[in-house]
Amino acid sequence: xxxxxxxxxxxxxxxxxxxxxxxxxxxxxxxxxxxxxxxxxxxxxxxxxxxxxxxxxxxxxxxxxxxxxxxxxxxxxxxxxxxxxxxxxxxxxxxxxxxxxxxxxxxxxxxxxxxxxxxxxxxxxxxxxxxxxxxxxxxxxxxxxxxxxxxxxxxxxxxxxxxxxxxxxxxxxxxxxxxxxxxxxxxxxxxxxxxxxxxxxxxxxxxxxxxxxxxxxxxxxx
Amino acid sequence: xxxxxxxxxxxxxxxxxxxxxxxxxxxxxxxxxxxxxxxxxxxxxxxxxxxxxxxxxxxxxxxxxxxxxxxxxxxxxxxxxxxxxxxxxxxxxxxxxxxxxxxxxxxxxxxxxxxxxxxxxxxxxxxxxxxxxxxxxxxxxxxxxxxxxxxxxxxxxxxxxxxxxxxxxxxxxxxxxxxxxxxxxxxxxxxxxxxxxxxxxxxxxxxxxxxxxxxxxxxxxxx
Numbered sequence: 546x547x548x549x550x551x552x553x554x555x556x557x558x559x560x561x562x563x564x565x566x567x568x569x570x571x572x573x574x575x576x577x578x579x580x581x582x583x584x585x586x587x588x589x590x591x592x593x594x595x596x597x598x599x600x601x602x603x604x605x606x607x608x609x610x611x612x613x614x615x616x617x618x619x620x621x622x623x624x625x626x627x628x629x630x631x632x633x634x635x636x637x638x639x640x641x642x643x644x645x646x647x648x649x650x651x652x653x654x655x656x657x658x659x660x661x662x663x664x665x666x667x668x669x670x671x672x673x674x675x676x677x678x679x680x681x682x683x684x685x686x687x688x689x690x691x692x693x694x695x696x697x698x699x700x701x702x703x704x705x706x707x708x709x710x711x712x713x714x715x716x717x718x719x720x721x722x723x724x725x726x727x728x729x730x731x732x733x734x735x736x737x738x739x740x741x742x743x744x745x746x747x748x749x750x751x752x753x754x755x756x757x758x759x760x761x762x763x764x765x766x767x
Numbered sequence: 768x769x770x771x772x773x774x775x776x777x778x779x780x781x782x783x784x785x786x787x788x789x790x791x792x793x794x795x796x797x798x799x800x801x802x803x804x805x806x807x808x809x810x811x812x813x814x815x816x817x818x819x820x821x822x823x824x825x826x827x828x829x830x831x832x833x834x835x836x837x838x839x840x841x842x843x844x845x846x847x848x849x850x851x852x853x854x855x856x857x858x859x860x861x862x863x864x865x866x867x868x869x870x871x872x873x874x875x876x877x878x879x880x881x882x883x884x885x886x887x888x889x890x891x892x893x894x895x896x897x898x899x900x901x902x903x904x905x906x907x908x909x910x911x912x913x914x915x916x917x918x919x920x921x922x923x924x925x926x927x928x929x930x931x932x933x934x935x936x937x938x939x940x941x942x943x944x945x946x947x948x949x950x951x952x953x954x955x956x957x958x959x960x961x962x963x964x965x966x967x968x969x970x971x972x973x974x975x976x977x978x979x980x981x982x983x984x985x986x987x988x989x990x
Contacts (some may be wrong), residue, residue, distance in 0.1 A: 566843070577819045585786075601939075625895055628891060628892055628894035628895040636891070636892060640890060650896075650898075651858065652854075652861055653899075654856035656858060658855070659855035670862060670903070672903040672904070673899045674903070675935040676899060676933065676934070676935075677936070678895065678930045682779075686972065715812055718851075719968040720816070720845075721817050721818050721819050721834060721836055724817050724853065726853070727906075728853055728855045
């Protein structure tokens with residue numbers, strides 16, 4: 546019988562071969578909406594080093610991603626907007642030269658992740674053509690418009706926050722907390738999900754992330 | 768006596784140009800206020816790049832929902848007919864040319880439509896968000912300038928941008944506190960300007976040559 550449910554947060558991150566020093570980790574969320582705060586705390590406890598974190602923002606306050614950064618677990622951030630108000634921990638690390646940063650336009654970041662999950666190694670986009678963010682990248686003209694080649698992002702692990710899930714790993718999300726979560730769930734070797742509620746079965750008509758993309762889920766409450 | 772438009776006056780003027788039924792993305796800050804001046808009888812569908820169509824106004828105090836925010840991470844509401852979607856779909860709407868108008872702020876705009884609105888010199892980490900995607904993908908890109916010139920008096924409209932670019936030849940129109948300026952293949956064409964301002968005075972505040980539409984309208988702040 547398929548059962549992707551784990552009893553608690555310690556269990557869901559235990560014996561996960563893809564969680565290792567130097568791993569690339571996709572972290573869902575936009576601002577404070579849909580961030581897998583519980584899973585971020587659970588992997589911080591593992592004391593990993595030199596992680597590459599792919600996330601729209603770079604954490605705020607002293608919780609979740611910011612705590613992982615403060616604990617010295619992260620060597621590199623890939624994000625579109627690390628400068629949100631309250632993004633103090635990241636800014637201190639950046640100013641001290643203790644963290645690498647790759648800035649990616651938000652839509653290009655989303656599509657690189659989607660492409661990674663869909664088995665597409667690269668794609669062309671007009672976004673950022675002629676700007677500093679396209680420097681060094683291959684360009685090509687299609688139908689008299691210039692495009693930049695962007696590579697897909699694949700990760701070792703994705704950390705996802707969802708609203709409801711079932712034992713097959715089918716997921717739904719809450720309003721704009723959906724954001725990067727469904728595409729990140731597709732693009733990692735191991736996808737770990739925290740859900741507010743585990744239900745017997747998610748209605749197949751409203752499933753947003755089909756269980757094929759999910760490896761482990763844990764209930765964390767509302 | 769020159770009567771520069773207030774921020775609300777600029778927002779009202781922008782809203783006038785958005786047609787009924789348009790899908791519109793409003794940038795963080797001043798562009799967001801355009802939503803407060805939708806003319807009677809028109810319905811715009813506001814797109815928020817974090818996965819929301821049909822964005823409504825801020826909720827009443829105490830009714831905020833942390834799961835329902837806009838691209839500026841502020842609490843918002845959803846209107847009837849709205850929908851939620853993930854980030855790749857949201858930017859497919861942008862990149863795929865489904866958004867009619869993107870309205871943004873700017874540091875500098877060039878006469879050929881180049882836009883600089885994402886990076887200033889300094890030690891802070893760079894942050895781009897969705898600006899480069901919006902200017903590359905939306906059908907129309909309009910810029911709002913709260914002031915026609917920078918604090919030091921230097922023009923924001925230039926022959927060439929000096930700051931890092933967000934996109935090349937992407938801006939279609941600029942709305943400032945002094946004028947509405949169309950960016951055409953022939954350069955900057957003034958279609959509206961405030962009362963009490965002469966053509967020479969506007970040109971003196973602009974870093975690229977202006978031409979003036981024959982039916983150039985005089986703007987009055989009605990807010």
